[in-house]
Amino acid sequence: MNIEIIGLIAAVFTTSSFFPQVVKIWNTKQTKDISTTMYIAMMIGTCFWLAYGILINSFAIIVANIVSGLLVLFVLVFKIFYGNKGENKYGVDPKA
Amino acid sequence: MNIEIIGLIAAVFTTSSFFPQVVKIWNTKQTKDISTTMYIAMMIGTCFWLAYGILINSFAIIVANIVSGLLVLFVLVFKIFYGNKGENKYGVDPKA
Numbered sequence: 202m203n204i205e206i207i208g209l210i211a212a213v214f215t216t217s218s219f220f221p222q223v224v225k226i227w228n229t230k231q232t233k234d235i236s237t238t239m240y241i242a243m244m245i246g247t248c249f250w251l252a253y254g255i256l257i258n259s260f261a262i263i264v265a266n267i268v269s270g271l272l273v274l275f276v277l278v279f280k281i282f283y284g285n286k287g288e289n290k291y292g293v294d295p296k297a
Numbered sequence: 298m299n300i301e302i303i304g305l306i307a308a309v310f311t312t313s314s315f316f317p318q319v320v321k322i323w324n325t326k327q328t329k330d331i332s333t334t335m336y337i338a339m340m341i342g343t344c345f346w347l348a349y350g351i352l353i354n355s356f357a358i359i360v361a362n363i364v365s366g367l368l369v370l371f372v373l374v375f376k377i378f379y380g381n382k383g384e385n386k387y388g389v390d391p392k393a
Contacts, residue, residue: 208349214342221334234330238317246310253304 216265219272226279233285240277247273312361315368322375329381336373343369
C-alpha cells in the first residue's frame with residue numbers, strides 16, 4: 202500500500218470532519234457549546250497550511266485547506282450569528 | 298523565511314485549537330451543540346495522520362497528532378459523559 206494513500210485518507214477524514222458540525226448547527230441553530238477561540242485558531246492554522254501548500258506546490262494540501270477553511274468559516278459565521286442563544290446562567294437543564 | 302516554519306506555525310495552530318474547546322466543556326459541562334460525528338471523523342483522521350507520520354518518520358507529524366488525538370479524545374469522552382444535557386425540545390432560549 203502506498204504511504205501517500207494513508208496521508209490522503211487522513212486528509213479526507215480531518216478535512217470533512219467539520220461538515221457534520223456545520224450540518225448540526227444548520228439544523229439546530231445553536232452554537233453556545235462551541236468554542237469561538239477553537240475555530241479562530243483553526244482558521245488561522247488553516248490559512249498557514251494553505252500558504253504552506255502554495256509554497257511547496259502541494260495540490261492536496263491546497264485543496265484540503267480550502268475545503269476545511271470554508272467549513273471552519275461557516276462554523277465561525279454561525280457562531281457570530283447565533284452566539285450563545287439557549288444559554289442559561291447556571292448551565293442547568295431547564296427541564297431537570 | 299524557511300518554508301518549514303510556515304508549516305510548523307500551521308501545525309501549532311490547528312493542533313492546539315482543540316484546547317480551548319476542552320477548557321470550555323470542562324467549565325460549562327455542556328456538549329449538546331457539539332457534533333459527535335465530527336469528533337469521531339477527526340479521531341479517525343488523526344489516527345491515519347499518526348500512522349502516516351510514523352511511516353514517513355516525521356517527528357513533527359507524530360507529535361502534532363498525538364497531541365490533537367488526546368484533545369479530540371477528551372472532547373469525545375466529555376460528549377459521551379455529558380451528552381445532550383441542557384437541550385430543550387424546541388431549541389429555544391428558555392429565558393426568551
